[in-house]
Amino acid sequence: MNEYVLRTQQLTKRYKTQSALDRVDMTVRKGTIYGFIGQNGAGKSTLMKLVTGLAFPTSGSIELFGATGGAELNLARKRMGVAIENPALYPQLTAAENLEAHRLQQGIPGKESLKRTLDLIGLSGTGRKKTKNFSLGMKQRLALGVALLGEPEFLILDEPTNGLDPMGVVEMRELLTRLNREMGITILISSHILSELHLLATHYGIIHKGKLLEELTSRELQERCRQFIHIKVNVPERAAAVLERELATTEFEVTADGVIRLYAHLDRPADVSSALVAGGLALEQFMPMGEDLESYFASRIGGGEHA
Known part of the structure; x- marks a missing residue:
């Protein structure tokens, strides 16, 4: 079984x-x-438009569920659900009528998918309420419902939390997490706000001016943004022994240039410095360091200016 849902190689689009x-x-x-x-x-x-067939690449290739071109790639696209930009919702129709219209357009057989989808997105109780009277959060969930109609294995969502209030963001995040964990749906979700994604995503891709700067897992991202106390002393080996003996921690590393990164006791810097001085060490540098998620993103796209 193919472990990849999507792979692109040298994918390029020029206007x-x-x-x-x-x-x-x-x-x-x-x-x-x-x-x-x-x-x-x-x-x-x-990129999302190229993957979904809404636009065509200038060069490069797309592999979707192992299919790489022509009729096979178009057939593989039927296994996707897509919500890019503003989906076509009919304001005079109810949630159920909107889903039925899209079901017919997509040629999805049977009406049983309607109730299942309404239940899944939490709109089964909207009854005869017209979509024009929905909140933005309800409209976003209905757009997601349109993408879910064909029971996709892969969801592509472009800024699905854009414009939502904090509660709407939480509801969307919980729904997407459930789709992934309980139904096994792979999700590609775009955003320009890293803080919105870090509670949801398991993997990341950072793009800037058309170039993919980096791909990394959530664990790798957390490691790179991990907070620590930067310590430089005259005898790093003795400082390591003091940290283990006096502060009972091994949550530190000594870099090649003798700098200690202490990941524990971040809320007790005075205790750390006192223990080191009491151990006969001269503190040359002692400061909290580390990036938050937004700072990391900003540093990457700053570096991308000259890539």
């Missing part, structure tokens, strides 16, 4: 002299939630 996507190699593994992050205009929507 006359402008490059919207530049030689992107992306990998989305089966069962993951891939957070695709970049500023507005970075190329997120362009």
Whole structure:
């Protein structure tokens, strides 16, 4: 069984002299939630349109469920559910009528998918209420319902929390988590706000000016953003022994240049410095360090300016 849902190789899209996507190699593994992050205009929507067949690449290749071209790729696209930009919702119709209209357009047999989808997105109680009277959060859930009608294995969602209030963001996140964990749906979700994705995504891709700068797991991201106390002393080996003996911790590392990164006792810096001084060590540098998620993203796209 193919462990990859999506792979692209050197995927490029140009409009006359402008490059919207530049030689992107992306990998989305089966069962993951891939957070695709970049500023507005970075190329997120362009890539999603290429993958879904709404646009055609200038060069490069797309592999979807192992299919790589022509009729096979189009057949594989039927295993996807897509919500890119603003989906077509009919304001005069109810939630159920909207889903029925899209079911007929997509050629999905049987009406049993309607109730299942309404229950899944939490709109089964809306009755005869017209979509024009829905809140933004309800409209976003209905758009997700349209994408779920065909029981997809892979969901592609472009900024699904855009414009939602904090409660709406939480509800959408919980729904997407349930779809992934309980139904095994692989999800590619774009956003320009990393803080929205870090509670949801298992993997990340960072794109800037059409270039994919980095792919990493949530664990790797947390490690790179991990907070620590930066310590430089005259005798690093003795400092390590003091940390183990006096502060009962091994949550530190000594770098090649003799700097100690202490990941424990972040709320007790005075105790740490006192223990080191009492151990006969001279403190040359002692400061809290580490990036938060947004700072890490900002540093990556800053570096991407000259990539």
